[in-house]
Amino acid sequence: MENNLVVQSNELVLAAYTMTTKEKQLLLTCISRIDSRPDAPNITKQTKFTVTVDEVAKIFYTDSTKKNAFRDLEQASNRLFDREVLIALEDNKTLRTRFVSGVLYDPNGEQITITFAEDVLPYLTQLKANFTKYRLMEVSELSSIHSMRLYELIVCWVGQYQYTQSMDLDDFRYVMGIKGKYKQFGQLRERVIETAIDEVNESTNYKITVEYHKKSRGKGYEGLTLKFHRKTLDKLTSADGTLSQATIQSIVDNVQFMNDYNNHPSLSYDGKMQTDAFKREMINIIQREPESFNKPNKALESYLPKIKH
Structure with a gap:
């Protein structure tokens, strides 16, 4: 192996x-x-x-x-x-x-x-x-099949440049392999969703948050939105724990960041030659492989605006 x-x-x-x-x-x-x-x-x-x-x-x-x-x-x-x-x-x-x-x-x-x-x-x-x-x-270290399934899905979505997923609960049941099960929302949330998210957050290199969508009519819930990022990016998250796209944008707009990482191995030829292409590609590279920004004293958070006291 x-x-x-x-x-x-x-x-x-x-x-x-x-x-x-x-x-x-x-x-x-x-x-x-x-x-x-x-x-x-x-x-x-x-x-x-x-x-x-x-x-x-x-x-x-x-x-x-x-x-x-x-x-x-x-x-x-x-x-x-x-x-x-x-x-x-x-x-x-x-x-x-x-x-x-x-x-x-x-x-x-x-x-x-x-x-x-x-x-x-x-x-x-x-x-x-x-x-x-x-x-x-x-x-x-994942002990639940639901955690393992969710982890695979997260890695799959990130590989497709998707960092958030919204779906109705039946679609979620389908991709998790529990179609027809946990029909009560409370059971689905407690035994599958929250359990899987907690275990992935605790035992893997990804952080997931979830929001539930209420039905437009009547009581109960009909869907959810998952947001996820690699834990290496935790310093770039908002107060609610989700990854801040505005923060990432501010990094790729930083001239010093472009000077330091314009030869990043994951950049295409256009990304290395054109400013707009560099910024567009870097938004995804930062989220997919944040560990690759490892030059001494040039971590991603070092390009954020300095907080004035």
Whole structure:
């Protein structure tokens, strides 16, 4: 599992499926074994990926819970075989398939061998664009399947230059894999939304805030808005904890910032040559990869206007 990099097409991240936390951990561990680059060796329905109990335990278990890894992996592998996934395609078409076509459990070797379903392979291999990637360790401390799903969605949206998402509650249930469940808003908020947000905020490199939308008629709520940013940007947030676009704009408008970072590796040729293109691209680069602004004494907040006392 070189670098434990998990790469999936955005269509697969946004697909609908139901899964337990242990199944998700097993699935992601197997996906992290796939070289998804366009020029990578071809993977077929015969290609097998083996994961040992010890490998999974090192990432997702503590010393006190490691004794349960063998049992959990066996149960997860049995359930994973039955899981189906619905992938939205163009022209309102939907692909109904499975994640895996075969699971071989070896109790003697304490390992699982997975064969991915043929129809799902194009969403995991030889990806050229429109994909989501993160390190397996980034979700290692998430104990809820809802937290893991929400984290993937956040990474997916940020990769598409989206830093806020508004949707009705039914659409939220769909992308979270809980369609038809938690029909009462109070249950949805307490058991899924707030739990997932709290855990992502506590255990990952992202910060999420949520606003709920009341129904235009009658009582209750009909939708929500999620706002999210990397924690590295916390110093650029407003009083409500959300990322301040005005603050980011003031940074990219700063002449010294342009002088210091006009050779940033993520800038296009136009971004390095044209002021307007530089500002436009930097707004997204700052939000997607704030850690890359790491020149000595030139952190992002150093370009903010000095507060007068």
